[in-house]
Amino acid sequence: MKSQEIMNILFSVADMTGFDNTCDTLKCGQADKEVKKAAVTMFPTVNVIKQASEWGADLLIVHEPLYYNHMDKHSDDPVELKKRQLLESTGMTVYRYHDHSHIARPDMISIGMFEALGLAGDYEYETDGLIRYHLKVEITPRDLAALMEKRLNIKHLRIAGSIDTPCRVLSGKFGSPGGVGRELRNDKCEIILVGEVCEWADCEYARDAAQLGYKKAIITMGHIPSERNGMMYIADILKEKCPDIEVKYLESGEVFDYT
Ligand SMILES: [Fe+2]
Ligand SMILES: [Fe+2]
CATH class of the missing domain: 3.40.1390.30 (NIF3 (NGG1p interacting factor 3)-like)
Structure with missing residues (x-):
């Protein structure tokens, strides 16, 4: 081909x-x-x-x-x-x-990311492409982040907001998206999974919201870890659609090292 x-x-x-x-x-x-x-x-x-x-x-x-x-x-x-x-x-x-x-509906990167979490739940699709994942079983942002480090092989996740409040709704803002602040202010939003985030605006909003008793948290994953399972998912689709070629996902690794 x-x-x-x-x-x-x-x-x-x-x-x-x-x-x-x-x-x-x-x-x-x-x-x-x-x-x-x-x-x-x-x-x-x-x-x-x-x-x-x-x-x-x-x-x-x-x-x-x-x-x-x-x-x-x-x-x-x-x-x-x-x-x-x-x-x-x-x-x-x-x-x-x-x-x-x-632009595919549903967004293939978001689906690949949510599927990689391996948690039971149901998808909710917004018309602008945003996907929320409603978990069957509640989890705190702290426990979810620990699970994500293991399952998605992420070196270091950062959490802002209500870290120990059990939540059910995950909003996917993978990569470096716009509209994190808008989603935070949506009544449905509990935890946002984001690649890159604006700390002074969005994380501080989540912190204040949590201190006022709201269930709002942001888990910052880093850009590569927030989308790579999406590209792995696309590699799998390519394998299915083109069985005559060899397909391999190559890991680019995270951009940051840590002390
Ligand atoms: Fe990206
Ligand atoms: Fe992307």
Whole structure:
């Protein structure tokens, strides 16, 4: 199968009507490259590019940009230049797969994340794409965070707000989304799972709300851990839809180290 044919299968999951400026384009290599091995990752770090090339990937599918901006414009900055040269030397074809995964209904990244928690519950879908997960059994943000560290293999989670109050509703704000403050103020919202968050506005709101007796908490996961199970889920979908190619998820690792 050719790279573009594989991507067209993945792109077909979303109705992109009215969305004419997607970042989900060919970033490097050839659209008609024949693919036997496809690697999927969250962030195309230098090490992921090397790993994919060593594995023999013909196609690399990435959720996040190569060059630190949404549309992947790149410059003569030495880091960007060396990364580009490395990538071109591998001969791999690289496509971004971001917008389609989020615009699909339901949002594929959110579903992959909630499923990876392994907790029984029911989905609630908002028209703007936000998903809430209503747990069958209540859990405190503290216990949930500990469970997430284990099940999602996250180094360090941070919790703001009502840390020891049993909750039932999880709102998915994975990655670096807008609208965390709006969701916090929604009566349905109890715990928000977020990748990156604005501490001074959203976390302080959650803290004040908790100190006033409300059931409001934010669990901050970090960007990569908050979306990578979504890309693993997409790698599994690709395996099902394209059984003749080898598909492998490559781990980019978290961006932060800790003392
Ligand atoms: Fe993201
Ligand atoms: Fe994302």
